[in-house]
Amino acid sequence: xxxxxxxxxxxxxxxxxxxxxxxxxxxxxxxxxxxxxxxxIANSHGWEILAPRGFEARWDGGVGxxxxxxxxxxxxxxxxNEHLPISHFGSGVLTFHVTGLFRTEPSYDLYVTGPVNRPxxxxxxxxGVVETDWTPATFTMNWLFTHPGVTVRFExxxxxxxxxxxxxxxxxxxxxxxxxxxQDPDLKExxxxxxxxxxxxxxxxxAKEVExxxxxxxxxxxxxxxxxxxxxxxxxxxxxxxxxxxxPAPVDSSKDDQGE
Numbered sequence: 001x002x003x004x005x006x007x008x009x010x011x012x013x014x015x016x017x018x019x020x021x022x023x024x025x026x027x028x029x030x031x032x033x034x035x036x037x038x039x040x041i042a043n044s045h046g047w048e049i050l051a052p053r054g055f056e057a058r059w060d061g062g063v064g065x066x067x068x069x070x071x072x073x074x075x076x077x078x079x080x081n082e083h084l085p086i087s088h089f090g091s092g093v094l095t096f097h098v099t100g101l102f103r104t105e106p107s108y109d110l111y112v113t114g115p116v117n118r119p120x121x122x123x124x125x126x127x128g129v130v131e132t133d134w135t136p137a138t139f140t141m142n143w144l145f146t147h148p149g150v151t152v153r154f155e156x157x158x159x160x161x162x163x164x165x166x167x168x169x170x171x172x173x174x175x176x177x178x179x180x181x182x183q184d185p186d187l188k189e190x191x192x193x194x195x196x197x198x199x200x201x202x203x204x205x206x207a208k209e210v211e212x213x214x215x216x217x218x219x220x221x222x223x224x225x226x227x228x229x230x231x232x233x234x235x236x237x238x239x240x241x242x243x244x245x246x247x248p249a250p251v252d253s254s255k256d257d258q259g260e
C-alpha cells in the first residue's frame with residue numbers, strides 16, 4: 001500500500017507519523033490515560049500534518065471573510081504570510097492550504113480530520129473524506145471557531161491535520177445487526193468471566209487489597225489476554241508507521257538503449 005504526496009509550490013508539507021503520547025494524557029495522575037490502549041492506538045493511527053509557522057487567530061462572530069483576523073506570532077520573525085491560514089469560506093471557518101497533492105491506491109480514500117485526541121479550546125477541526133485515488137485537486141484543512149471573541153494560538157510545528165487511508169465501499173458492504181448474546185455461548189461465557197474478573201479487581205482496589213494495589217490497573221485488554229489465558233496473536237500495543245521518504249528518481253531507459 002502506497003500513500004504518495006506530491007509537494008506543490010516548492011514547499012514540502014511537514015508530515016510525521018502521529019505519536020502515541022499526548023501532553024494532557026501524560027499530565028493525568030500517574031499518566032493513567034496512557035493505560036487506555038484504544039486511545040493510544042487512535043493517537044498514532046495515521047500521519048499528522050504540522051503548521052508551517054505559529055500564529056494567532058480571532059473570530060468576531062460574523063459571517064464575512066473579514067470576521068477572522070490572523071497574525072503570525074510576534075516572536076516569529078518570518079515575513080512569509082503565505083504560510084498562514086486564511087478566512088476562505090467565512091462563517092467562522094479557518095482554512096489551511098495543504099501544499100501537497102495526495103495519491104492513494106485504487107479504491108482507497110483519504111480520511112482527513114483534526115489531530116486525534118488533541119482538544120483545543122475555542123476551535124475544532126472539521127473532517128472530510130477525499131477520493132485521492134483519482135482527483136487532481138488538492139484539499140484544504142478547515143477548523144471551525146466554536147465561539148467568538150476568543151484568540152486561538154497555534155505553535156510552529158503544531159499538528160493541524162491527521163490523515164489515513166480507508167478502503168472505499170467497506171462501510172457500504174458492512175452488514176450491521178443485533179444479536180442475543182446467548183446465540184454465542186462461548187462469547188457469553190468469556191464476557192461473564194471478564195465482567196466478574198473486572199468487578200472483583202475494582203472491589204479489591206476499593207478494599208485496598210495488596211494484590212490489586214500492586215497491579216494498579218487491570219491489564220488483560222492491554223496485554224491482549226483472551227478468556228482462556230492465551231494471547232491474541234494479532235494484538236497490538238503500538239503502531240510503527242513509516243515516515244514519508246523521497247522516492248528515487250526514475251531511471252531514463254532511453255540512455256541505456258543508446259549505450260550511454
